C-alpha cells in the first residue's frame with residue numbers, strides 16, 4: 001500500500017492526456033523470443049508511451065536502446081512471480097533467498113511498485129486468495145494478464161481482487177501482456193493520465209493509481225465529485241459499477257455513466273467496468289467511500 005494513493009478518488013490528480021504502456025514483458029535476456037530492441041520497436045509501432053521490460057530474475061532498463069518510450073526499470077522476481085518496477089534500477093532489490101514478503105517489503109520501502117502476477121495462472125493458482133491475503137504491503141495484482149489466454153488457468157482475476165478489496169485491503173489492479181513471443185503483444189495494458197510523458201510522470205501516475213486497465217475500451221474522463229463517481233468513454237456499450245465482494249450495484253447502457261454512494265452501508269468501494277463490443281473492456285481502480 002502506498003500512502004500516496006488517494007483511495008477516495010485515485011484520479012484526483014487529473015492530467016492533460018492519456019498514455020498507454022505495458023508493465024510486464026520478456027525478452028531474450030530471459031525466456032522471451034525477441035530481443036529488447038525488437039520488443040521496444042513493437043511498442044513504438046503500437047503507439048505506446050511507456051514500457052517496462054521485466055525479465056525473470058534480472059533488472060532491465062532497456063539495454064541502451066534509443067527510444068522515445070518512457071522505459072521504466074523493472075524485473076519479474078520470485079519465488080512467486082511479482083513484477084517490481086522503479087525509477088532507478090539500482091534501487092530494485094533482488095536478493096537471493098528472500099521470501100515473497102521480504103521481497104515486497106524491501107522493494108516497497110525503496111518506493112518501487114510491486115505487482116503480484118497472474119494470480120489465476122494454472123489449475124493450482126499461482127496465488128490463492130489466502131496467499132494474497134497473507135501477504136501485505138504490495139501495490140497491486142494483475143487483474144488481467146493476456147498471455148494466460150494461451151495457458152492453463154484464467155487471465156482474469158477480478159474475483160480475487162474484489163475479495164481483497166472487500167476484506168479491506170487496498171490494492172490496485174493492473175492489466176498486462178506478459179509477452180514472451182510474437183503474437184503475445186495484444187493491446188492489453190495500463191493507461192496513465194499525465195501532464196508530461198517523462199518516466200517520472202508515468203511512474204508517479206502508476207504509483208498513485210491515476211491509471212486504468214485497458215483491453216479495448218478507451219476512457220476519456222473519470223473521477224469523483226462528492227459522493228458521485230463518473231466515467232466517460234469513447235466506445236463503451238455497457239458500464240457496470242461493482243461493489244464490495246464483487247456485487248454489481250448498477251448497470252448503465254451507453255458510453256458514460258455515474259454512480260452515487262448511498263447514505264447507508266451499501267458498499268465500501270465501487271469500481272467501474274466498461275464493456276464495449278465483443279471482448280472489449282476496461283477496468284477502473286476502486287473508489288473507496290471513505291479515505292481510511
Ligand SMILES: [Zn+2]
Pocket residue numbers: 024026076178
Ligand atoms: Zn512474466
